[in-house]
Amino acid sequence: MMMQKWRRSGDFIRFGRKSLTNLRSKEDSVSRSVSGFVNCCESKGKLFEPNAGNHNTELDHRCPGRNLGIMQQYKCFGSSSASQIQRNPLFSSLDSNDVSYFKEILGEKNVIEDEERLETANTDWMHKYKGSSKLMLLPKNTEEVSQVLNYCDSRRLAVVPQGGNTGLVGGSVPVFDEVIINVGLMNKVLAFDEVSGVLVCEAGCILENLANFLDTKGFVMPLDLGAKGSCHIGGNVSTNAGGLRLIRYGSLHGTVLGLEAVTANGNVLDMLGTLRKDNTGYDLKHLFIGSEGSLGIVTKVSILTQPKLASVNLAFIACKDYLSCQKILVEAKKNLGEILSAFEFLDNNSMDLVLNHLDGVRNPISSSENFYILIETTGSDETSDREKLEAFLLKSLEKRLVSDGVIAQDINQASSFWRIREGITEALQKAGAFYKYDLSLPVEEIYNIVNDLRGRLGDLANVMGYGHLGDGNLHLNISTVEYNDKILGLIEPYVYEWTSKHRGSISAEHGLGVMKANEILYSKSPETVALMASIKKLLDPKGILNPYKVLPQSFFSP
Amino acid sequence: MSHHRLIVRSQEKRKCFCFVLPYSFSFCHRTMKILVAVKRVVDYAVKIRVKPDKTGVDTQNVKMSMNPFCEIALEEALRIKEAGFAKEVVAVSIGPSQCVDTLRTGLAMGADRGIHVEANSSFLPLTIAKILRSLAEVENPGLIFLGKQAIDDDCNQTGQMVAALLGWPQATFASKVVLDNDKHVATVDREVDGGLETLSVDLPAVITTDLRLNQPRYATLPNIMKAKSKPIKKMTLEDLKVDIKSDIEIVEVTEPPKRKSGVIVSSVDELIDKLKNEAHVV
Numbered sequence: 070m071m072m073q074k075w076r077r078s079g080d081f082i083r084f085g086r087k088s089l090t091n092l093r094s095k096e097d098s099v100s101r102s103v104s105g106f107v108n109c110c111e112s113k114g115k116l117f118e119p120n121a122g123n124h125n126t127e128l129d130h131r132c133p134g135r136n137l138g139i140m141q142q143y144k145c146f147g148s149s150s151a152s153q154i155q156r157n158p159l160f161s162s163l164d165s166n167d168v169s170y171f172k173e174i175l176g177e178k179n180v181i182e183d184e185e186r187l188e189t190a191n192t193d194w195m196h197k198y199k200g201s202s203k204l205m206l207l208p209k210n211t212e213e214v215s216q217v218l219n220y221c222d223s224r225r226l227a228v229v230p231q232g233g234n235t236g237l238v239g240g241s242v243p244v245f246d247e248v249i250i251n252v253g254l255m256n257k258v259l260a261f262d263e264v265s266g267v268l269v270c271e272a273g274c275i276l277e278n279l280a281n282f283l284d285t286k287g288f289v290m291p292l293d294l295g296a297k298g299s300c301h302i303g304g305n306v307s308t309n310a311g312g313l314r315l316i317r318y319g320s321l322h323g324t325v326l327g328l329e330a331v332t333a334n335g336n337v338l339d340m341l342g343t344l345r346k347d348n349t350g351y352d353l354k355h356l357f358i359g360s361e362g363s364l365g366i367v368t369k370v371s372i373l374t375q376p377k378l379a380s381v382n383l384a385f386i387a388c389k390d391y392l393s394c395q396k397i398l399v400e401a402k403k404n405l406g407e408i409l410s411a412f413e414f415l416d417n418n419s420m421d422l423v424l425n426h427l428d429g430v431r432n433p434i435s436s437s438e439n440f441y442i443l444i445e446t447t448g449s450d451e452t453s454d455r456e457k458l459e460a461f462l463l464k465s466l467e468k469r470l471v472s473d474g475v476i477a478q479d480i481n482q483a484s485s486f487w488r489i490r491e492g493i494t495e496a497l498q499k500a501g502a503f504y505k506y507d508l509s510l511p512v513e514e515i516y517n518i519v520n521d522l523r524g525r526l527g528d529l530a531n532v533m534g535y536g537h538l539g540d541g542n543l544h545l546n547i548s549t550v551e552y553n554d555k556i557l558g559l560i561e562p563y564v565y566e567w568t569s570k571h572r573g574s575i576s577a578e579h580g581l582g583v584m585k586a587n588e589i590l591y592s593k594s595p596e597t598v599a600l601m602a603s604i605k606k607l608l609d610p611k612g613i614l615n616p617y618k619v620l621p622q623s624f625f626s627p
Numbered sequence: 628m629s630h631h632r633l634i635v636r637s638q639e640k641r642k643c644f645c646f647v648l649p650y651s652f653s654f655c656h657r658t659m660k661i662l663v664a665v666k667r668v669v670d671y672a673v674k675i676r677v678k679p680d681k682t683g684v685d686t687q688n689v690k691m692s693m694n695p696f697c698e699i700a701l702e703e704a705l706r707i708k709e710a711g712f713a714k715e716v717v718a719v720s721i722g723p724s725q726c727v728d729t730l731r732t733g734l735a736m737g738a739d740r741g742i743h744v745e746a747n748s749s750f751l752p753l754t755i756a757k758i759l760r761s762l763a764e765v766e767n768p769g770l771i772f773l774g775k776q777a778i779d780d781d782c783n784q785t786g787q788m789v790a791a792l793l794g795w796p797q798a799t800f801a802s803k804v805v806l807d808n809d810k811h812v813a814t815v816d817r818e819v820d821g822g823l824e825t826l827s828v829d830l831p832a833v834i835t836t837d838l839r840l841n842q843p844r845y846a847t848l849p850n851i852m853k854a855k856s857k858p859i860k861k862m863t864l865e866d867l868k869v870d871i872k873s874d875i876e877i878v879e880v881t882e883p884p885k886r887k888s889g890v891i892v893s894s895v896d897e898l899i900d901k902l903k904n905e906a907h908v909v
């Protein structure tokens with residue numbers, strides 16, 4: 070195995086000698102700097118010797134992107150955390166017997182050792198987090214998942230469940246050498262009931278494929294998000310993904326009617342109900358919705374879908390100030406309530422970013438404005454829905470809540486409006502380095518944090534706010550030329566403290582993953598987290614399922 | 628301005644209107660009217676489904692929009708008007724009552740008024756061209772803009788037929804249109820196989836628009852509001868005295884054959900074998 074070591078970027082001093090020793094002695098350890106700048110170097114057989122005296126310059130020379138020399142480096146730009154992640158020494162390392170065993174169960178071709186494929190599976194969508202797993206397993210059915218997990222549990226081999234690998238918090242890739250279990254081959258629709266709209270499918274179905282399947286039946290999925298072409302329904306359930314239609318159809322805690330999951334020891338839990346109402350005992354399926362693969366692997370899902378309605382309208386409007394955005398939201402809920410299906414916002418910085426980095430995008434509004442809102446309605450009557458939307462917008466225009474706006478006249482125009490909103494993440498990636506926060510806040514506070522951060526960061530970075538305004542969910546993004554400890558130090562823990570002070574959530578919909586595992590206490594009480602840890606220990610006593618993620622390691626120390 | 632009065636009169640008398648206007652008289656561009664035909668079609672982004680009885684395409688509960696080439700035609704007319712070369716842009720749509728929605732879109736983009744020729748069956752190009760000819764005789768426009776084709780039937784015939792019926796010059800597949808105020812000509816670039824062809828046509832003329840001519844504007848809220856008070860005039864085929872008898876009968880509409888999913892071959896030999904024995908191409 071290639072010698073590998075993680076390093077911090079530039080503040081060994083604050084850790085003192087102890088952490089330095091740790092760094093040297095542990096081959097596989099992630100150390101997270103105070104500023105959260107986590108870098109990983111892969112040096113071929115040569116351990117990097119940090120030099121406390123001049124490490125700053127020395128390390129900077131080796132920063133990714135600046136040096137393409139001998140040292141193969143990669144980086145994880147995690148969150149601020151004073152703790153370190155160390156490879157759990159109790160976990161076994163993979164050996165050839167393990168691989169043979171897996172081949173026996175799954176067949177040669179579903180045991181992946183190919184470097185290129187592993188490279189992709191080890192790296193997250195943002196190219197921020199990267200593990201060093203040497204094995205990916207592709208089970209074809211629940212039985213195989215069960216056998217694999219049972220074996221891993223008995224061998225104490227850590228695993229990471231992976232879906233479409235579109236997660237944004239580093240939850241879907243290994244931290245060290247965890248075995249990747251991807252259920253992508255489990256991609257069959259098992260049943261669809263055209264009366265109730267209940268869809269039962271395997272966890273590896275890609276969201277967009279399900280949507281296309283339903284389209285032929287005249288139904289729609291209750292969730293939609295920018296990653297639909299890659300993400301799996303199992304991944305959506307495991308992250309409790311929110312997305313663009315939550316305002317209309319509610320969260321997956323409401324729409325997922327049942328699921329099948331396999332726990333760490335291979336136990337198959339059949340909770341694949343298709344009933345809307347079922348009050349028999351504890352509703353345990355909810356434990357697997359949003360637990361990010363830390364309690365079990367979801368193998369099947371039953372979900373309530375909705376009839377596809379004939380009329381969809383989309384408006385793209387501009388507002389001078391954030392207060393107007395809020396007022397429009399309140400008014401839209403009142404006046405468009407029964408047809409409102411999305412209410413998204415972005416600020417002008419986000420708009421500029423998209424215009425600058427994505428091809429073929431134009432601002433639908435002729436002169437730029439401070440805020441933009443997308444309002445989508447979905448209903449059954451084209452004429453009356455459109456009249457209602459128009460009347461609402463014209464009233465808002467008269468009241469000067471809206472300064473300008475356009476209504477899509479065809480699907481092509483609607484797609485180009487959505488492209489702006491959905492393209493922000495992609496544009497961020499093209500713009501350089503970015504720090505991403507996904508916060509739930511009281512709607513009236515949402516833009517204050519953006520302004521506060523602009524004040525703190527000044528010219529150092531471009532601060533952008535956008536998101537699911539209708540759900541009180543801000544995507545706060547800070548774009549810089551390159552990752553930089555000073556900037557991160559200004560952002561974290563400030564953002565988390567700010568959110569906590571306003572009783573918000575530091576993860577509205579993306580989850581905690583490895584990025585925010587230690588930050589959970591900003592949003593949950595220690596007692597609550599302790600109970601979560603007990604549940605984790607109960608379902609996964611050896612802690613093999615997605616280790617180092619979701620909950621702070623400190624809750625598991627002996 | 629006498630020209631303008633002439634129009635009014637001819638509208639009043641349209642039921643007995645049966646002569647071709649002397650179009651050779653000189654146009655005053657500041658008062659020129661542009662007629663734009665806009666067709667309501669199944670939205671470009673909708674997956675087309677053929678009716679089980681093969682009589683046509685399913686339009687039940689399907690999103691309908693303005694034909695994209697017509698949008699471009701309308702946009703061009705509006706630009707010409709905004710540049711001061713025309714006074715009025717009139718959008719016309721022929722079809723069922725919902726065509727009014729398409730006309731509203733046109734009015735919200737900036738057309739001054741709409742004409743809805745009500746018709747409950749769908750027509751082929753020749754009938755549409757005859758209707759447009761009758762309308763041209765009533766409205767007396769200096770220019771008629773149409774999309775080069777409609778994305779539903781892909782006929783690419785209407786513009787040419789209108790020009791022929793009216794005896795006007797035509798410039799089809801326009802990718803650039805320049806009006807000359809004094810000489811009463813339009814200079815039109817058309818995209819042809821070998822490159823660009825530039826035509827000069829005397830007005831009045833028929834121009835059909837290609838994809839690259841312009842990027843149509845969006846319907847803004849202020850314009851949507853204004854559109855609400857713009858008139859849409861309803862006309863019937865009887866009003867226009869058009870004979871709708873068609874020489875063409877649609878026998879059957881079927882879906883194109885489904886593409887079979889591919890297979891991944893494991894060796895060159897296998898590929899050659901499949902090309903020889905299954906695809907029969909080598």
Ligand SMILES: Cc1cc2nc3c(=O)[nH]c(=O)nc-3n(C[C@H](O)[C@H](O)[C@H](O)COP(=O)(O)OP(=O)(O)OC[C@H]3O[C@@H](n4cnc5c(N)ncnc54)[C@H](O)[C@@H]3O)c2cc1C
Nearest residue numbers: 232233234235236240295301303304305310311312362367
């Ligand atoms: C462009 C873009 C837009 C996005 N928009 C949104 C948005 O609007 N709303 C939103 O909520 N998220 C959004 N996301 C984040 C992400 O797409 C969602 O979180 C998605 O649900 C993850 O699904 P996935 O299959 O890719 O899961 P992965 O990324 O593969 O995994 C995510 C987590 O779930 C676990 N997991 C995956 N599959 C299983 C399984 N079968 N059993 C157990 N655990 C499993 C993984 O271990 C990991 O912790 C977006 C991402 C991108 C790239």
